[in-house]
Amino acid sequence: MEPTHESPDRDCSGELRERVLAAARARTPLAIRGGGSKAFYGREAVGEPLEMAVHRGIVAFEPTELYLTARAGTPLAEIEAALAAAGQMLGCESPAFGPAATLGGTVACGFSGPRRPYVGALRDFVLGMRLLNGAGELLHFGGQVMKNVAGYDVSRLQTGALGTLGVLLEISLKTLPRPAAERTLVQDVPLAALAIEQMNRWAGQPLPLSASAWDGGRLYLRLSGATAAVAAACDKLGGECLDAASAAAYWMSLREQTHAFFAGAAPLWRLSVAPSTPPLDLPGPMLIEWGGGQRWWRGGGEAARLHALAAAAGGHATLFRGGDRREVFQPLAPALAALHARIKASFDPHALFNPGRLYAGL
Amino acid sequence: MMDEATQALHARITQGMPERLILAEMEDLRPYECDGLAVYRQLPRLVVLPETIEQVQHVLRSCCALGVPVVARGAGTGLSGGALPHADGVVLSLAKFNRVLAIDPLARTARVQPGVRNLAISQAAAAYGLYYAPDPSSQIACTIGGNVAENAGGVHCLKYGLTVHNIRALEVVTIDGERLRLGGEALDAAGYDLLALLTGSEGLLGVVVEVTVKLLPKPQLAQVVMASFDHVDVAGAAVARIIAAGITPGGLEMMDNGCIRAAEDYLHAGYPVEAAAILLCELDGTAEEVAEDLARVETLLREAGATALQVSRSEEERLRFWAGRKAAFPAVGRISPDYYCMDGTIPRRELPRVLNGIAALGEKYRLRVVNVFHAGDGNLHPLILFDGNAAGELERAEHLGAEILELCVAVGGAITGEHGVGFEKINQMCVQFAALELEQFHALKHAFDPQGLLNPGKAIPTLARCAEYGAMRVSRGELPFPELERF
Numbered sequence: 001m002e003p004t005h006e007s008p009d010r011d012c013s014g015e016l017r018e019r020v021l022a023a024a025r026a027r028t029p030l031a032i033r034g035g036g037s038k039a040f041y042g043r044e045a046v047g048e049p050l051e052m053a054v055h056r057g058i059v060a061f062e063p064t065e066l067y068l069t070a071r072a073g074t075p076l077a078e079i080e081a082a083l084a085a086a087g088q089m090l091g092c093e094s095p096a097f098g099p100a101a102t103l104g105g106t107v108a109c110g111f112s113g114p115r116r117p118y119v120g121a122l123r124d125f126v127l128g129m130r131l132l133n134g135a136g137e138l139l140h141f142g143g144q145v146m147k148n149v150a151g152y153d154v155s156r157l158q159t160g161a162l163g164t165l166g167v168l169l170e171i172s173l174k175t176l177p178r179p180a181a182e183r184t185l186v187q188d189v190p191l192a193a194l195a196i197e198q199m200n201r202w203a204g205q206p207l208p209l210s211a212s213a214w215d216g217g218r219l220y221l222r223l224s225g226a227t228a229a230v231a232a233a234c235d236k237l238g239g240e241c242l243d244a245a246s247a248a249a250y251w252m253s254l255r256e257q258t259h260a261f262f263a264g265a266a267p268l269w270r271l272s273v274a275p276s277t278p279p280l281d282l283p284g285p286m287l288i289e290w291g292g293g294q295r296w297w298r299g300g301g302e303a304a305r306l307h308a309l310a311a312a313a314g315g316h317a318t319l320f321r322g323g324d325r326r327e328v329f330q331p332l333a334p335a336l337a338a339l340h341a342r343i344k345a346s347f348d349p350h351a352l353f354n355p356g357r358l359y360a361g362l
Numbered sequence: 363m364m365d366e367a368t369q370a371l372h373a374r375i376t377q378g379m380p381e382r383l384i385l386a387e388m389e390d391l392r393p394y395e396c397d398g399l400a401v402y403r404q405l406p407r408l409v410v411l412p413e414t415i416e417q418v419q420h421v422l423r424s425c426c427a428l429g430v431p432v433v434a435r436g437a438g439t440g441l442s443g444g445a446l447p448h449a450d451g452v453v454l455s456l457a458k459f460n461r462v463l464a465i466d467p468l469a470r471t472a473r474v475q476p477g478v479r480n481l482a483i484s485q486a487a488a489a490y491g492l493y494y495a496p497d498p499s500s501q502i503a504c505t506i507g508g509n510v511a512e513n514a515g516g517v518h519c520l521k522y523g524l525t526v527h528n529i530r531a532l533e534v535v536t537i538d539g540e541r542l543r544l545g546g547e548a549l550d551a552a553g554y555d556l557l558a559l560l561t562g563s564e565g566l567l568g569v570v571v572e573v574t575v576k577l578l579p580k581p582q583l584a585q586v587v588m589a590s591f592d593h594v595d596v597a598g599a600a601v602a603r604i605i606a607a608g609i610t611p612g613g614l615e616m617m618d619n620g621c622i623r624a625a626e627d628y629l630h631a632g633y634p635v636e637a638a639a640i641l642l643c644e645l646d647g648t649a650e651e652v653a654e655d656l657a658r659v660e661t662l663l664r665e666a667g668a669t670a671l672q673v674s675r676s677e678e679e680r681l682r683f684w685a686g687r688k689a690a691f692p693a694v695g696r697i698s699p700d701y702y703c704m705d706g707t708i709p710r711r712e713l714p715r716v717l718n719g720i721a722a723l724g725e726k727y728r729l730r731v732v733n734v735f736h737a738g739d740g741n742l743h744p745l746i747l748f749d750g751n752a753a754g755e756l757e758r759a760e761h762l763g764a765e766i767l768e769l770c771v772a773v774g775g776a777i778t779g780e781h782g783v784g785f786e787k788i789n790q791m792c793v794q795f796a797a798l799e800l801e802q803f804h805a806l807k808h809a810f811d812p813q814g815l816l817n818p819g820k821a822i823p824t825l826a827r828c829a830e831y832g833a834m835r836v837s838r839g840e841l842p843f844p845e846l847e848r849f
Contacts, residue, residue, distance in 0.1 A: 064602040065709050065740075087608055116549060123555055124527050137798045145707040147524065147741045147779035149513045149562045150787075150794050151822065152803055156526070156558035165554070177608030180654075200468045204492060206579045206648055228650035274547035276469040293549045314547025330552035335540045340553055342809035347802070358553070 009057025011071065013130070013138065013169050019050055020167060020352065021136035029355045032163040034073060035100025038109050042162050042357045044325050050167065052104050059170060060144070063088055067127060067144045069172040072104025079103055083175055091115060091176040092122040095255045104168045110160025113255040114211035114222070117203070117275065117290040123159040125174045131158060131166040134348030144172045157343075163354040164362055165347040179224035181231075182210070184247035187239035189219040192279040196292040200276045203291050207233045211251055214288040215261065222251060254289060261287045261296065267323030269306055271295040273313035280309055296320075303327060329359060368407045371430055371452070375410060378420030383458075385409040394453045397438040397445040398500070401702075401756065402785055406433065406447035413458045415535065415571045422569065423539035425452055431818050432537070434565040436477060436508030439500040441703055442784025444512065444564050444820055451818075454569060456507050462486045463572070470577045471530055471547065476507025476570045480514075483575060492577035495522035498780065499688060507570045513562030515780035517613045517687075520738035521646075522578070524780070526561040533572035534560060537811045547574065559806075564782050565817040567810040581646035584612060586683045587659055589668040590637035594618060597639040598713040600666035601737045604643065605710075607662055609655055611738060612646035615687050618717070620732030621694065621745070625686035628693035633686050634670060641668075641737065642687055644680075690734045691745070698730070698747035702759045706770030707779035710740045719769045720744050727762040729755070741779035742770070768793050783821045791821075792828035800825060 023030050029047030039045070056073040063086040070079055076096045083089050093113030094106050107129075112121045128142025141154040158165055189195040195214035199221075203209060208225035221237060223230045234241060242250065253259040262268065271280060275292035287296040293315075297306075300323060307330050310317035316330035332340060337359070344351070344362050356362065364372060364386055375384055385391055386408050395403045407430070412418045425432045431451030438445050447453050459475035462483065466472075467490035472483055480501040484493040497516035498504055504514065510532065515524045522528070531545035545557035560567055591597040597616055604611065617625065619638050626633040633640060641663070645655045656673065663671055674680035686693070694701050708716050717733060724731040730747040744766055748759040767777040767790045777783070777790040791800070803822045807814065823831075 062709075062711070064606045065711060066605060110550075110555075120523070120527060121550065123558060124523065133802060137802070139799050139802055140796075141799065143774065143776055145709060145740050145775055145779070147515055147519060147707050147736070147739045148776035149524075149780060149782055150776050150778050150791060151783075151799070152567075152806055153513075153526070153558050153562055154802070154806070156555050159555060159558075160550075161554055177605075177610065180608065197468070200470075204467065204470050204490070204579050206582045208648065208651065225647070226651040226654040228654050229648045232648060232650045272548040272550050274469055274471075275549070276466065290549060310548075316546070316548065316550075316552040318552070332553050333543070335536075336542055336544075336553065336556075339536075339542070339556075339809065343554060343806065346805035346809045 007054065007056060010054060011057070012055035016050070016055060016167060016169065017132055017136050017138060020132050020134070023048070023352050024134060024136055024350055027350055028352070030352050032108070032167055032354055034102030034105030035075065035098065037096060037098030037101040038105050040321050041109055043328055043360070045354060045357050047355065053100070053102060055169065058082055061086070063175070065144070066146070066175050067172055068175050069144060069170060070103050071170050072102060072168045074103045076101040076103055076106055084178070087178050088175045089178050090173065091119045091125055093255060094122050095257070097256060103171055107159050107168060107171050108161065108163045114213070114251050114289060117293055118209050118211070119176070123156045126155045126159050127172040127174055129155045129158060129168055129172065130170040131168050133166050134350055134352050138169070142172065146174050162358045164344060164358050166353065179210070181227040182222065182224045182247070183230050183234055184220060184222045184242040184250065185234060185237055185239035186242060187219045188217065189214065190217045192286065192288065195219045196276065196278065196288065199291040202237070203275070207236070212289070212291050213254055216285070220250065222247070259287070261285070264298070265322060266298040267300050267319060268321040269297045269299070269301070270318045270320040271297060271306065271310045271313070271315065272318070273310055273315035277313040280313065282309070307331065332359070371407060371424070371428060374424045374428060375408070375421060378424070379410070379412060379417040383411045383413065383417070385411070394435065394438070394447060394455070397435070397440045397443060399441050399443040399784070399786055402443045402446050404447045404449055406449070406451050406453045409453040409455060411455045411458050415541065418454070418535050418569060418571055419539040419541065421452065421454055422535055422537055425815060426537050426539065426813065429813060429815065431815050433817050434511070434569045436505035436511070437479070437503050439504040440508060440512060440784060441705070441781040442778065442786040444782050444784035444817070446785045448818060456505065456571070459507070459571065465490065467492065469547065471574055472577055473572065473574045474506055476510070476573060477505050480504050480506055480509055487577050491580055493580050494575050495528050495578050496525050499691065506573050506575065510561055510570050510573055511563065511565050512780070512782040515741065517615060517736060519736065520614060521610050521612050526558055528576050529557065529561065529573060530576055531574035532557055532560055532570055534568035535571055536568050537813070537815050542568070545574070562782070564784065564821040566807055566821055567816065581612070582648050583652045584644055584646035584680060585652055585656055586642055586644040586674045586680050587656065587663065588672045588683050589641045589643070589663045590634040590670040591639045591641070591667065592637070592669055594639045594717050595714040596667045597641050598710065598737070600641060600663055600668065601710055603662050603666050604659060607658060609659060611643045611659070613642065613644040614738030615642045616640070616735040616737040617687060617690065618733040620730065621690055621734050624693040624697050624732060625690055628696055629686050629689055631682050631686035637669070642683060687734070694732060694745045694747065699749040699751065702746040702748065702763055704744045704746065704763050704766050705741070705778050705781040706767050706775055707741050708770050708773050708775035710737065712773040712775070716742065716769060716773060720766055723762055723765050723769070727758045729758055729762055731762070736779070739779070740775065764790060785820055788820065788823045788827065789831040791823050792831050797825055797828070800828070
């Protein structure tokens with residue numbers, strides 16, 4: 001059954017556990033599916049669909065304790081609305097890539113948005129989770145407190161693992177207050193090299209930066225915080241100040257990839273590199289985010305070349321959308337790949353969960 | 363006099379590193395018999411002090427081949443016995459890895475060896491207006507490698523996070539001598555987040571031989587408000603109000619009356635000795651930001667029922683306000699022959715219940731407890747005062763500590779916020795986690811270290827140990843917290 005906005009909150013962990021136990025007995029791989037909004041990402045999924053969207057509902061939200069706990073199938077939009085009503089937000093500004101996006105899918109993908117370099121990644125806000133491992137065991141790691149070093153940090157390990165290490169059932173996230181003020185400045189900076197240098201220089205100064213992007217010869221800087229601090233930083237940095245609606249729309253267009261740069265069918269590459277890396281040697285336009293740390297490029301280039309370029313810049317390249325989906329992530333060094341396989345086996349010995357979605361054989 | 367097994371180990375290790383870097387004599391081993399938790403002591407077979415990563419690889423390969431346990435050690439300032447040696451094992455000291463390798467001011471990172479002291483990183487970065495944020499109270503002595511192993515925090519975690527939030531890359535050597543690079547210079551890395559997994563893994567998964575940390579610009583200004591309260595509950599409610607107002611202080615600390623008095627007697631920082639509790643709320647950022655937040659915090663604290671407020675008007679005064687808090691442990695050391703520092707985390711709203719519970723437990727065990735609290739992030743440090751020379755007091759202190767941690771779990775918290783499980787809290791892990799989670803931890807450990815040679819007996823208890831502990835804890839046929847799942 002397709003969930004709708006009217007779908008009631010429901011704890012389906014018992015049924016989901018039964019499904020995993022049955023799959024374990026029959027050795028049937030499962031393709032874990034939330035809202036399907038990020039089905040484009042990663043290698044092709046195989047297996048019987050395991051629908052998570054019915055397992056939904058905010059379980060706990062305590063603004064003064066700065067945490068929220070929700071079932072994995074809870075729509076991201078519902079969580080954002082609940083937070084906004086309390087004057088809070090998810091600090092990582094994760095993209096949804098569609099209205100059906102769920103919390104579980106977002107955490108499994110580990111995506112973060114424009115605030116990432118200044119406030120933190122999604123994994124930085126994950127406090128704990130309940131999950132099913134490949135033996136159908138219901139496990140609980142971490143909790144709802146932000147300082148907790150008891151046991152291995154399994155919750156962060158699961159974040160971004162694309163569901164290959166378990167079925168995420170319930171996730172606790174640290175929440176943040178919304179900034180009192182937010183303004184976006186635009187400056188004409190025709191050269192990428194100069195834009196990258198400026199983004200890095202400013203990040204090294206005590207300025208309330210909360211997002212940055214270089215796009216078509218223009219540098220966008222967002223400042224968030226106390227009203228007076230934002231105003232003082234705007235005076236210091238200079239540039240045209242966007243009105244609030246245009247600014248919000250601009251950052252949303254980057255976060256959700258509705259910006260014109262992302263239109264069309266050409267393969268989309270994400271290059272995650274050391275933020276101060278000079279412009280990469282690639283033809284055609286590039287969109288730079290995250291203070292220089294996240295660079296988007298369109299083109300059907302040879303994967304090996306992009307991987308080499310990113311590695312030389314201290315990072316990695318991902319075929320984010322489109323192109324040849326057989327190998328989309330940066331290959332791992334052999335010892336690291338072997339360790340990944342052993343970690344996978346420790347959670348999912350029968351290779352039930354999203355086999356091959358992250359890497360072949362994982 | 364080395365026994366046969368130690369001789370064989372010594373001979374094997376000398377094949378790949380100079381003998382001068384291997385300690386085997388009793389008097390040389392003695393300084394390594396404990397860490398910052400000195401109540402537990404054990405001599406290892408050998409202590410090795412490698413100077414190169416190749417030597418670390420060689421030591422680990424040797425131990426792997428001979429099936430010898432390895433305990434990695436930084437400065438030995440840990441408070442949970444994480445670096446307590448193994449009787450049959452080797453202590454692998456990273457003390458000689460003490461160089462800052464590179465600072466990239468533009469990218470705001472520092473690449474350092476694991477034996478570099480926490481504070482030394484900030485000192486090296488200061489020339490660029492940058493610093494390394496996590497500041498455990500032992501920061502003048504503790505090393506970054508140890509910080510990674512423990513996921514160390516400090517007084518600024520609420521705003522700036524723990525070690526895991528402030529590192530970019532690790533170079534790790536596995537038990538079979540393999541070098542792995544985890545994370546990178548970019549903001550994320552391909553594959554599983556092993557950088558996060560290794561952080562706080564207490565030396566059970568690998569040995570850190572290089573760390574790349576993130577550096578932050580030094581805030582322009584910091585000011586601290588000291589607020590007095592007639593009751594700890596009122597102080598706790600004031601904390602919730604500040605958070606609810608959307609303010610994220612750089613530091614937010616609470617001390618109870620016992621701790622205020624000890625600190626004041628020691629340092630004369632001007633603390634109000636009659637107050638039931640004080641809150642220290644530090645606001646940092648640009649001058650405009652601090653002024654704006656300060657005005658709001660002062661109003662909130664008054665509304666919340668603070669009986670007195672003092673705001674630091676100079677850097678000197680700010681440091682004076684903090685001096686008492688930072689010296690709380692030595693101050694308590696002056697009023698008691700010994701003290702035992704606990705490290706539980708609780709949801710902030712449970713503070714009154716937990717403090718009352720701790721007071722009741724103190725009465726039960728006839729020991730005094732004073733409390734310092736990282737109020738912003740719910741990390742409580744009860745200090746149990748005892749006299750190790752008085753018969754039975756250490757044992758009572760340990761039991762009291764165990765019950766305090768179990769109380770933290772019962773209210774939805776954790777047995778350790780920043781000190782780690784180590785050897786000390788291994789039994790309480792049986793309360794924090796059920797058997798299935800512990801089994802999953804063991805499976806994960808097996809993926810890294812199938813022979814279980816890295817820091818055995820720490821951090822994750824065996825199920826047999828938990829069964830034994832569970833049996834021991836049953837009193838009058840009842841478990842202390844019957845609502846918790848047991849096995």
